[in-house]
Amino acid sequence: MTDMDAYKRLREDFALAIPDDYNFAFDLIDRRAAERPDMTCLIAVNRDASEVRPVGYGEMAANSARFGNLLLSLGAAKGDKAVVMLPRIPAWFDTLFGCMKAGVVSMPGTNLLTAKDIAYRVQRSGARFAVVTQEHVEKIEQIRGDCPTLEHLILVGGTRDGWTGFEAGIAAQPASLSRDRAPSTRADDDMMIYFTSGTTSQPKMVPRDFGYALAHTITGRYWMDLREGDVHWTLTDTGWAKAAWGILFPPMLMGAAVVVYDGDAKFDTDLHLKLIQRLGVTTFCAPPTVYRLFAQTDLSGYDLTSLRHCLGAGEPLNPEVMRVWKQATGTEVHDGYGQTETINIVANLPGFEIRPGSMGRPVPGITVDVIDDDGQPVADDTIGHIAVKLDRDGGAYGLFRGYYDDEDTNARVFRHGWYYTGDTGRRDADGYIWFVGRADDIILSAGYRISPFEVESALIEHPAVAESAVIGKPDELRGEIVKAYVILAAGHRPGEALKTDIQDFVKKQTAPYKYPREIEFVDALPKTISGKIRRVELRAGEGGDGKA
Structure with a gap:
């Protein structure tokens, strides 16, 4: 087969x-x-891990x-x-x-x-x-x-x-x-x-x-690969829907015990790695930033062999981090996609090929595709809207029914028999979906559609870049140009030579037309309390309209 x-x-x-x-x-x-x-429901760990x-x-x-x-x-x-x-x-x-x-x-x-x-x-x-x-x-x-x-x-x-x-x-x-x-x-x-x-x-x-809650059976089975007897640990704040995914519904539906660590706000890499070993964690989910921190650590001093399935979401991991993690644990990181408004809807499914950088394919029970403004699927490898088909009594498993008291927004996101997620992506010939960016963040430069996310993914590969945010800056000739705000890694100083080096690096990492024509070194980026970059503020500061 x-x-x-x-x-x-x-x-x-x-x-x-x-x-x-x-x-x-x-x-x-x-x-x-x-x-x-x-039967164990939770494994509660206190702040200094002295009590389990x-x-x-x-x-x-x-x-x-x-x-x-x-x-x-x-x-x-x-x-x-x-x-x-x-x-x-x-x-x-x-x-x-x-x-x-x-x-x-x-x-x-x-x-x-x-x-x-x-x-x-x-x-x-x-x-x-x-x-x-x-x-x-x-x-x-x-x-x-x-x-x-x-x-x-x-x-x-x-x-x-x-x-x-x-x-x-x-x-x-x-x-x-x-x-x-x-x-x-x-x-x-x-x-x-x-x-x-x-x-x-x-x-x-x-x-x-x-x-x-019950629809999260799909999340637990087809993305998280949870089984009865697993010890599952998702790193998340309790205030976000990621907590519903990672420490509330899927693990308990599938009979896994949930690790609940009341950790300090300052991330302790050593303590987290020791807890994986001590608790015998079998399935693990963390944001890409955490995997990057782990990859910068000498993992040979930790026994991580209990891990059998690892998960990530939010952005693709660079190949080197994936290689280091697999060498230490024997596991690959399975990316997945969903929103506060959905359950997991796209995943690198257990037992199937992982295509690095891809979110995976639509999970069973839910129809997800890349479509145009009129609700029609776009051609393979063409950027369009990531959307969920309303094929189950006018909805879909785990899909919300609309924002509270906000009919204008609801009319924009529910149309043509689809829920428009507000994200853009492309689909390859085998049905794998690749995230491009928020629809409002797409940069239109000299006829090209450029994903800030893709440029940021290239920037983070440069050793001098600790974090970045990319926007389209209004330009009379090109409509917009790519501008990057860059936070430098420790030991690097801003300067024209470094700007040029970063620009040349990005040209080699991705299509040359996507490189940032402007780079501004900054100490911090505007973010929401969940840590998501507010590009709307950056656009407003560059003379853009700042609209959603």
Whole structure:
């Protein structure tokens, strides 16, 4: 059987039924607790890694029931919103699963949110509840007067007047919450809301329904290759949808134990590598930056042989990093693609060829293609819009139904029977999809369409470049020229000679017309709190319109 035949068979054999009343907290957490209460759900690791504590499904079911009962005792009603800002600790899971049981819509937020960020989220959603640690108490107190809907404040890991203590609060509640006593929920009811990272505008609200959780079976099976008994570790903040992918739904659906390390903001390479060895991590997911840090380390001093499947997302890894990692672990890094608005929709599937630089092929159950403005597939190796076919009751597995209270944006992204992701890419003759960039970031120079992402990928290969951002700068002759903002690596000084060397290097790494005609050395780049570069600010600074 050829590779293409095997891929087609995989898609043809796919089947996934989502019950009308699916609720992850009841149907997976409680069911597994009833069947195998001692089965490890989480492996909680404290800040200095001096304590490692397994958490079983029985404990998770009980604590989430207690928190659900606490919410109901405070008057929570189905559909109420709760801001949740907690680090990577078991209480985050107790809170989210308890919200699911009580019918409360949780809104996870990164721990980097400012008081202004929190106020925006509360005001936009009408949230009634906030669940935070001591780190965020003063931020909440600062905005309370401007957020009249915020009635109930719950503090994890402490006590304060006017707040409900999480630990004391759940201790006083029953350790069970039967489904017939909880608000009735359906698979198409809102379960969570994520806020996008706001690279070009104010963050948008992305509601995720209960069916979204079960749809992550696709993520867990066809990208993450998770199996029962695996020890899985995804490096992510709890405030982003990547946490739903990596430490919430797919691992538990597939029966893997999730590593939850409450690490310091400053990344400790040695400690992370030692934890992979100590915990026997079998499947691992990290951003490309982390793999680059690992590749700069002498990996011969670590036993990483427990790893059998590794994952990356966000940008392709350069060949040297891939080579170093495979030499140390025997594993390749499987790139994948998806958004806050989707589950994993494109992946380098386990057991199939990895084409370095490609996101892979559409996963079973979901139709993804590269199309034009009219919804028609473009020719192979032609840049177009990456889009998801609305072929399942007007939607697709794990696809959101639209941004909250934003009909103008919804009309732009849902058209011609497709969901337009806002990203551009190209498809090769074998169906592999290659990311080009955000549709708004494409540079049009002298008739060429240039991906900032591709230029940045070439720049990062230069030893003097630590980080870069590329935009199109208005130009009277060419329409736009490629301009790069470059942060230099340690030991390198800015200068005209270095600019020329970097430009010549990029000409050799990619098509010569893509090289940056201008390079500006900078100390920092404008970013969202999730770390995504705000090219819109850079364009505005160059006389561009700065529009999304």
